[in-house]
Amino acid sequence: MNNFFNDPRFAGIEPFEKKIWLSSPTMHGDEQKWTDEAIQTNWVSTVGANINEVEKMIAEYIGVKYAVALSCGTSALHLATKLAGERLYGQAKPTQGTLQGHKVFCSDCTFDASINPVAYEDGEAVFIDTEYETWNMCPEALAKAFEMYPDVRLVVVAHLYGTPGKMNEIKAICDQHNALIVEDAAESLGAKYKLNGQWVETGAIGNYNCISFNGNKIITGSAGGMFLTDSIEDANKVRKWSTQSRENAPWYQHEEIGYNYRMSNIIAGVIRGQMPYLEEHIAQKRAIWERYEKGLRDLPVKMNPWDRDNSIPNFWLSCMIIDEDAMAPMVRGEQDYLYKSESGKSTPHEILDAIAAFNAEGRPIWKPMHMQPIYRMNPFVTVEGNGRGHTNAYINGSGADVGADIFQRGLCLPSDNKMMEAQQERIIDIIHSCFL
Numbered sequence: 126m127n128n129f130f131n132d133p134r135f136a137g138i139e140p141f142e143k144k145i146w147l148s149s150p151t152m153h154g155d156e157q158k159w160t161d162e163a164i165q166t167n168w169v170s171t172v173g174a175n176i177n178e179v180e181k182m183i184a185e186y187i188g189v190k191y192a193v194a195l196s197c198g199t200s201a202l203h204l205a206t207k208l209a210g211e212r213l214y215g216q217a218k219p220t221q222g223t224l225q226g227h228k229v230f231c232s233d234c235t236f237d238a239s240i241n242p243v244a245y246e247d248g249e250a251v252f253i254d255t256e257y258e259t260w261n262m263c264p265e266a267l268a269k270a271f272e273m274y275p276d277v278r279l280v281v282v283a284h285l286y287g288t289p290g291k292m293n294e295i296k297a298i299c300d301q302h303n304a305l306i307v308e309d310a311a312e313s314l315g316a317k318y319k320l321n322g323q324w325v326e327t328g329a330i331g332n333y334n335c336i337s338f339n340g341n342k343i344i345t346g347s348a349g350g351m352f353l354t355d356s357i358e359d360a361n362k363v364r365k366w367s368t369q370s371r372e373n374a375p376w377y378q379h380e381e382i383g384y385n386y387r388m389s390n391i392i393a394g395v396i397r398g399q400m401p402y403l404e405e406h407i408a409q410k411r412a413i414w415e416r417y418e419k420g421l422r423d424l425p426v427k428m429n430p431w432d433r434d435n436s437i438p439n440f441w442l443s444c445m446i447i448d449e450d451a452m453a454p455m456v457r458g459e460q461d462y463l464y465k466s467e468s469g470k471s472t473p474h475e476i477l478d479a480i481a482a483f484n485a486e487g488r489p490i491w492k493p494m495h496m497q498p499i500y501r502m503n504p505f506v507t508v509e510g511n512g513r514g515h516t517n518a519y520i521n522g523s524g525a526d527v528g529a530d531i532f533q534r535g536l537c538l539p540s541d542n543k544m545m546e547a548q549q550e551r552i553i554d555i556i557h558s559c560f561l
């Protein structure tokens with residue numbers, strides 16, 4: 126790492142006394158009230174009033190009939206994926222996943238928790254490339270994937286950084302191919318989308334929908350997640366599976382594999398206290414995005430985009446991407462990186478190192494799943510078709526790989542909603558200095 130304090134480009138910039146986080150919990154006081162009440166009334170378990178109340182609050186807010194409170198977004202995604210697998214291919218043996226022998230189309234540029242449940246259920250993820258307009262699953266690449274693998278019946282779609290993907294197009298393609306959607310709205314609670322002319326919440330668009338209350342999310346319980354649905358049968362099944370799949374017998378009787386995935390009433394108390402502040406958090410996050418957009422306008426960079434006609438993000442994380450011709454050299458290994466500073470140019474890692482040196486936290490863009498060692502042998506589909514093996518020593522040019530490009534040129538900026546305007550101005554100054 127450079128010594129930024131000896132670098133004249135950064136002269137006069139002071140480090141932050143207290144760390145500026147990427148996105149940390151913002152408590153308001155009501156969280157304490159509901160967790161205290163749970164403890165005082167001895168509902169310190171996976172049942173209680175806080176759970177009932179948050180399930181009601183979230184279902185009403187998102188506009189679905191049922192919300193099932195779970196231990197985390199990952200458990201919600203697992204049970205959503207398992208439900209889809211069971212509906213499509215039938216009940217599996219206890220030792221097998223419901224997706225065994227089947228491919229599933231998956232968002233490529235996302236956290237691996239979105240798509241790991243496909244592997245938990247023994248399926249094979251086929252990664253679908255990303256588009257530049259929202260940084261989410263590319264509908265054109267999805268259509269190509271259905272040409273290549275017409276038997277696929279399940280698609281897992283995430284909304285990256287709180288920005289809704291192109292769900293009108295994605296849903297139309299899925300309907301055409303009779304495919305179900307698992308919607309991962311872990312990062313996008315409160316983001317809105319105009320679905321076929323009607324505004325809806327993310328988390329109400331797929332056949333099986335999930336949100337997360339992880340400590341870095343816009344509303345947190347420290348942990349937690351929810352499964353969202355309009356189907357009473359699906360809601361009941363998730364309740365049963367998440368509490369060890371107990372049958373109606375006086376003893377513990379089991380006909381299906383179970384999980385210990387239910388939310389704790391203490392965690393639900395934190396979420397219950399947080400929920401009234403969702404709109405406030407979104408407004409703060411939006412103001413942060415807008416200040417970056419304004420402050421960085423004179424640099425060769427762009428902010429993470431969204432479809433302004435059909436969506437309103439929750440602005441969970443502000444991100445930027447460096448213009449191609451303003452990228453200084455940067456290479457990444459599997460666990461390390463190297464870059465050069467060049468006048469008028471910069472790199473994501475130079476900016477992240479500079480921000481870190483001054484005591485603030487940024488983060489690289491999610492490394493696409495098709496580039497991850499664990500999924501390197503899985504199929505990957507771009508707008509051009511097969512995204513694997515498209516290079517050739519004897520032919521110039523190598524096919525598009527939008528996710529890899531956004532990963533190479535992009536980064537997540539400090540987006541904590543407690544960050545003061547003056548602190549954000551200092552981060553904007555640090556980024557400017559990187560381009561000097």
Ligand SMILES: Cc1ncc(COP(=O)(O)O)c(C=O)c1O
Nearest residue numbers: 197198199236238239311337339
């Ligand atoms: C896109 C995405 N999907 C799934 C998850 C998993 O949620 P959790 O951490 O609550 O298990 C997260 C966040 O952590 C996420 O960002």
